[in-house]
Amino acid sequence: MLRYATVATCVLNQWALDFEGNYARIRESIVRAKAAGAALRVGPELEIPGYGCYDHFLEDDTEQHSWEVLARLLEDRELHGILIDTGMPVVHRNTRYNCRVVVLDGRIVLIRPKLCLANDGNYRELRWFAPWTKRRQTEPHVLPQHIARLTGQQTVPLGDALISTHDTCVGIELCEELFTPESPHIAMSLDGAEIIANSSGSHHELRKLCRRVELIREATLKCGGAYLYANQRGCDGDRLYYDGSAMVLANGEVLAATEQFAVAEVEVVVATVDLGAVRSFRAAMSSRSMQAAAAPAYPRVQAAISLSSGRAQSDPSVRPTAPVQIRFHTPEEEINLGPACWLWDYLRRSGQGGYFLPLSGGIDSCSTAVIVHSMCRLVVEACARGDQRTIDDVRRCVGDAGAAAGADYVPQTAQDLAGHLFYTCYMGTENSSAETRARARDLAAAIGSHHVDLRMDAVVTAIVALFVAVAGLTPRFAVHGGGSAENLALQNIQARLRMLLAYLFAALLPWARGRHRSLLVLGSANVDESLRGYLTKYDCSSADLNPIGSISKADLRRYIAYARDHMDLPVLGAFLDAMPSAELVPFSAGCMQSDEVEMGMTYDELSAFGRLRKIARCGPLSMFAQLLHRWGDQMAPRQVAEKVKRFFYFYSINRHKMTTITPAYHAETYSPDDNRFDMRQFLYNTRWSWQFQRIDAMVEDIERQSSAAPAV
Ligand SMILES: Nc1ncnc2c1ncn2[C@@H]1O[C@H](COP(=O)(O)OP(=O)(O)OC[C@H]2O[C@@H]([n+]3cccc(C(=O)O)c3)[C@H](O)[C@@H]2O)[C@@H](O)[C@H]1O
Ligand SMILES: Nc1ncnc2c1ncn2[C@@H]1O[C@H](COP(=O)(O)OP(=O)(O)OP(=O)(O)O)[C@@H](O)[C@H]1O
Numbered sequence: 196m197l198r199y200a201t202v203a204t205c206v207l208n209q210w211a212l213d214f215e216g217n218y219a220r221i222r223e224s225i226v227r228a229k230a231a232g233a234a235l236r237v238g239p240e241l242e243i244p245g246y247g248c249y250d251h252f253l254e255d256d257t258e259q260h261s262w263e264v265l266a267r268l269l270e271d272r273e274l275h276g277i278l279i280d281t282g283m284p285v286v287h288r289n290t291r292y293n294c295r296v297v298v299l300d301g302r303i304v305l306i307r308p309k310l311c312l313a314n315d316g317n318y319r320e321l322r323w324f325a326p327w328t329k330r331r332q333t334e335p336h337v338l339p340q341h342i343a344r345l346t347g348q349q350t351v352p353l354g355d356a357l358i359s360t361h362d363t364c365v366g367i368e369l370c371e372e373l374f375t376p377e378s379p380h381i382a383m384s385l386d387g388a389e390i391i392a393n394s395s396g397s398h399h400e401l402r403k404l405c406r407r408v409e410l411i412r413e414a415t416l417k418c419g420g421a422y423l424y425a426n427q428r429g430c431d432g433d434r435l436y437y438d439g440s441a442m443v444l445a446n447g448e449v450l451a452a453t454e455q456f457a458v459a460e461v462e463v464v465v466a467t468v469d470l471g472a473v474r475s476f477r478a479a480m481s482s483r484s485m486q487a488a489a490a491p492a493y494p495r496v497q498a499a500i501s502l503s504s505g506r507a508q509s510d511p512s513v514r515p516t517a518p519v520q521i522r523f524h525t526p527e528e529e530i531n532l533g534p535a536c537w538l539w540d541y542l543r544r545s546g547q548g549g550y551f552l553p554l555s556g557g558i559d560s561c562s563t564a565v566i567v568h569s570m571c572r573l574v575v576e577a578c579a580r581g582d583q584r585t586i587d588d589v590r591r592c593v594g595d596a597g598a599a600a601g602a603d604y605v606p607q608t609a610q611d612l613a614g615h616l617f618y619t620c621y622m623g624t625e626n627s628s629a630e631t632r633a634r635a636r637d638l639a640a641a642i643g644s645h646h647v648d649l650r651m652d653a654v655v656t657a658i659v660a661l662f663v664a665v666a667g668l669t670p671r672f673a674v675h676g677g678g679s680a681e682n683l684a685l686q687n688i689q690a691r692l693r694m695l696l697a698y699l700f701a702a703l704l705p706w707a708r709g710r711h712r713s714l715l716v717l718g719s720a721n722v723d724e725s726l727r728g729y730l731t732k733y734d735c736s737s738a739d740l741n742p743i744g745s746i747s748k749a750d751l752r753r754y755i756a757y758a759r760d761h762m763d764l765p766v767l768g769a770f771l772d773a774m775p776s777a778e779l780v781p782f783s784a785g786c787m788q789s790d791e792v793e794m795g796m797t798y799d800e801l802s803a804f805g806r807l808r809k810i811a812r813c814g815p816l817s818m819f820a821q822l823l824h825r826w827g828d829q830m831a832p833r834q835v836a837e838k839v840k841r842f843f844y845f846y847s848i849n850r851h852k853m854t855t856i857t858p859a860y861h862a863e864t865y866s867p868d869d870n871r872f873d874m875r876q877f878l879y880n881t882r883w884s885w886q887f888q889r890i891d892a893m894v895e896d897i898e899r900q901s902s903a904a905p906a907v
């Protein structure tokens with residue numbers, strides 16, 4: 196008999212603790228799923244309070260308000276007739292669990308707590324939740340009285356069970372559980388679950404989507420069956436961007452998928468799965484059947500619904516969804532889209548009037564500017580598609596722009612929108628060159644930002660004059676015969692004053708144009724410079740937000756080359772050709788050094804150090820051992836040792852700068868973000884005496900061995 200189950204999954208742009216907005220988005224997704232003929236709708240992990248509530252999960256209010264939202268979903272008759280898989284925290288016998296709550300026709304079918312919590316990198320779920328350790332067991336959960344009154348149930352099953360419908364069996368897997376060696380989908384599929392619903396709160400990292408898709412593809416190839424993946428999308432109040440990509444796979448093929456990056460708040464994908472094909476796929480695998488015959492049974496809870504509703508027999512227009520190709524973005528496209536969407540969510544949710552960027556004519560602030568341009572393009576495209584929510588958000592941001600943008604304003608081009616909400620500023624001094632000034636001006640013209648070009652020498656001179664008056668000594672640059680303390684101080688005061696000016700201008704430039712909302716200040720320190728500490732503390736690296744703070748210089752250069760070629764921005768060629776210079780000292784022939792020379796290491800080396808330090812958790816000795824293998828063909832062990840020691844020296848003398856690092860879009864596993872992602876001390880013994888002696892001893896050992904080895 197033909198059995199075609201129509202099922203839906205979605206991405207929702209939830210916002211931590213925005214119960215009103217989260218409820219509306221959940222409801223909209225269910226209504227849309229139902230209208231498309233789906234009998235099952237799966238939503239993102241913890242979608243009711245929002246995934247990123249962090250320590251708010253410790254507050255009773257968060258659970259209470261979640262039950263209140265659930266009550267509204269339960270009593271809404273328009274949401275009956277579809278199996279709803281939603282997510283919230285549930286306290287059971289005084290212990291808090293991260294749960295799925297499965298609902299049908301105003302009653303709760305099952306509460307399924309998460310079995311394996313995400314607890315590394317960005318995730319701290321063990322801080323708020325306990326894992327459910329009673330495999331294949333349920334317990335009666337006593338419902339809050341207001342819910343019991345609504346559903347007529349005093350208790351509901353809570354635990355590790357499958358959901359049996361009239362025509363199939365559904366199993367639940369929660370985000371991290373997919374990534375674990377012993378994923379529950381294996382045992383659930385062996386026991387007859389034909390559809391696995393995965394609700395995720397999974398963040399974007401460059402080059403990561405591929406892994407997620409491979410895991411799901413592998414799951415449905417090895418076990419057979421359909422897999423519905425739901426995820427949050429957007430910035431829900433933090434550094435993370437959840438990157439959507441809801442999808443439906445069956446027997447190894449992708450049937451439907453949403454975009455990974457987009458500004459839409461609700462996106463639903465619906466697919467019709469041929470359950471008959473799932474059954475024959477499984478039955479054809481003899482080795483699977485042998486394991487299935489021996490598989491332990493799950494408890495099953497009953498849901499009185501048919502996911503295929505018998506429609507296949509009566510309605511010839513219902514047919515299984517044909518496979519599609521999933522779209523994988525290149526890393527350059529990911530840099531272009533992820534941080535841009537994150538910036539848009541942040542801006543519209545912060546209630547501010549736009550962004551202010553100190554634009555230096557160098558490649559880092561140029562990357563930030565191009566990302567804002569990309570944001571404007573995405574927003575304009577959404578407006579052109581008639582996305583009313585985006586149009587309303589735009590009007591709120593630029594709303595007090597007076598005559599320039601009326602109440603019925605709809606931006607026509609990215610440049611038009613940038614003219615209202617993006618301000619760039621070149622802050623020159625006598626050390627600035629005509630080339631950087633021109634590059635900043637030309638880029639601003641190309642992307643349409645409201646550009647200010649100023650000279651700040653009078654401010655620098657006034658501050659230095661104050662010091663001279665107090666100390667009775669005049670500091671000089673090195674090229675004028677000054678010592679290194681003088682030389683550094685004279686550079687750093689210029690850099691730091693730019694930060695002060697940025698905040699002043701961000702507060703007052705819109706006012707000067709007759710507008711009343713102020714601007715958020717953007718920073719542009721990249722991950723490599725932050726790790727090495729190659730920046731002035733509290734200069735323009737201190738800002739409100741930094742879209743490129745966890746992206747490497749090499750990736751940024753590739754991004755700018757991509758944007759030049761694919762975003763119609765030929766002006767970017769000049770940025771790629773330019774030699775990077777901070778332009779903080781007077782120009783003198785031969786004094787211009789590249790950043791790499793100044794830093795004492797190349798950006799590629801810095802990336803290698805960063806990845807080993809952060810991802811492989813290498814201390815000095817194990818980093819030396821690793822790099823010896825990697826670089827041993829090109830340089831002597833002693834040179835490798837010198838480079839490792841130099842990195843650790845600079846890393847540790849500058850680690851204190853990371854305590855003030857600007858909140859940055861999290862794009863890389865080796866983000867330097869302090870307190871949240873990378874929890875390490877900031878006062879070090881920078882001599883690393885014990886560790887470096889061990890490296891030296893190892894070098895001497897290697898040298899002794901190679902000099903003793905007979906010549907070949
Ligand atoms: N252990 C510790 N814990 C807490 N704070 C500590 C500290 N050690 C120093 N400090 C504080 O930090 C200060 C030193 O830091 P800071 O003022 O930043 O100055 P500093 O790191 O000495 O100098 C800035 C560095 O950034 C480079 N830079 C600047 C601007 C642009 C570029 C570029 O081309 O991209 C490069 C510049 O070449 C120089 O190497 C000290 O005066 C002290 O106040
Ligand atoms: N002349 C300037 N005008 C405006 N902003 C500046 C200027 N110089 C520096 N900045 C700001 O300070 C930040 C750090 O300056 P720095 O000289 O270290 O630049 P950088 O890290 O080489 O970045 P970029 O490549 O964009 O110049 C820049 O990203 C920019 O936001």
Ligand SMILES: NC(=O)CC[C@H](N)C(=O)O
Nearest residue numbers: 313370371374396397398
């Ligand atoms: N919320 C989760 O369980 C997330 C875990 C998983 N490692 C991810 O990045 O997708």
